[in-house]
Amino acid sequence: MNTTYEGSNRLMFITNRTDQYTEQQETQWVLEGGCRWIQLRMKDNPSLETARELVKLCAPYQARLCIDDDVQMALESGATAVHLGKNDMPVDQACELVHQSGKTDFLIGATANTFEDICHAARLGASYIGLGPFRFTQTKKKLSPILGLDGYKRILEQCREAGITLPVYAIGGIEIEDIPALMKTGITGIAISGTIIRAKDPVQETRNLIETILSSL
Numbered sequence: 001m002n003t004t005y006e007g008s009n010r011l012m013f014i015t016n017r018t019d020q021y022t023e024q025q026e027t028q029w030v031l032e033g034g035c036r037w038i039q040l041r042m043k044d045n046p047s048l049e050t051a052r053e054l055v056k057l058c059a060p061y062q063a064r065l066c067i068d069d070d071v072q073m074a075l076e077s078g079a080t081a082v083h084l085g086k087n088d089m090p091v092d093q094a095c096e097l098v099h100q101s102g103k104t105d106f107l108i109g110a111t112a113n114t115f116e117d118i119c120h121a122a123r124l125g126a127s128y129i130g131l132g133p134f135r136f137t138q139t140k141k142k143l144s145p146i147l148g149l150d151g152y153k154r155i156l157e158q159c160r161e162a163g164i165t166l167p168v169y170a171i172g173g174i175e176i177e178d179i180p181a182l183m184k185t186g187i188t189g190i191a192i193s194g195t196i197i198r199a200k201d202p203v204q205e206t207r208n209l210i211e212t213i214l215s216s217l
């Protein structure tokens with residue numbers, strides 16, 4: 001990913017609609033808190049209209065919007081990234097669609113749970129990796145095996161030995177206290193949903209998370 005890393009894009013916020021909050025409300029909070037890397041994740045009811053609304057919310061902040069699972073929706077909505085898991089479109093096929101669209105600044109993220117997953121995603125042309133889960137979380141069903149801190153230490157060390165320099169984002173049940181040790185493993189950033197949405201003040205929580213990431217570098 002040909003990107004400069006600042007605090008604002010080392011935190012990726014992942015939306016999760018609740019009875020209380022819409023994706024739009026959550027996105028507005030994290031933008032106000034300084035986050036510039038947002039993923040729209042709507043597992044039950046993906047909506048092109050919501051994707052377009054989030055593109056509009058992100059534009060004045062020059063924030064990147066990533067769409068979970070669906071490269072067509074990402075391209076059609078004007079988002080600037082897609083995130084693909086093992087059961088989604090293969091990364092190389094998505095690269096082809098992005099190439100055909102003529103979008104040159106578009107990022108393709110891939111999920112990994114092992115070093116081998118990272119190697120595979122890198123070979124297919126992924127721009128960044130979402131590596132997890134760090135610990136159990138209610139936000140996602142059918143979790144892959146939990147990595148814990150030792151899993152990140154081991155996998156990031158393997159990446160260094162293999163000369164793989166793709167940006168890696170840690171994901172899954174991450175809380176603010178986890179960040180210093182996680183950042184020390186060599187990851188680029190942190191992807192978070194619940195810790196922000198459950199916070200009393202999500203705007204301030206976003207600021208605190210970014211500050212903690214920056215001070216852990």
Ligand SMILES: Cc1ncc(COP(=O)(O)OP(=O)(O)O)c(N)n1
Binds near residue numbers: 130
């Ligand atoms: C940054 C990031 N990493 C991992 C995931 C998980 O993607 P996936 O495995 O496709 O699972 P779903 O999110 O689609 O349920 C992610 N979304 N973002």
Ligand SMILES: Cc1ncsc1CCOP(=O)(O)O
Binds near residue numbers: 132
């Ligand atoms: C999408 C996803 N993939 C692995 S864990 C997870 C959910 C992250 O959300 P939270 O920060 O609430 O655990």
Ligand SMILES: [Mg+2]
Binds near residue numbers: 068069084085088
């Ligand atoms: Mg997916």
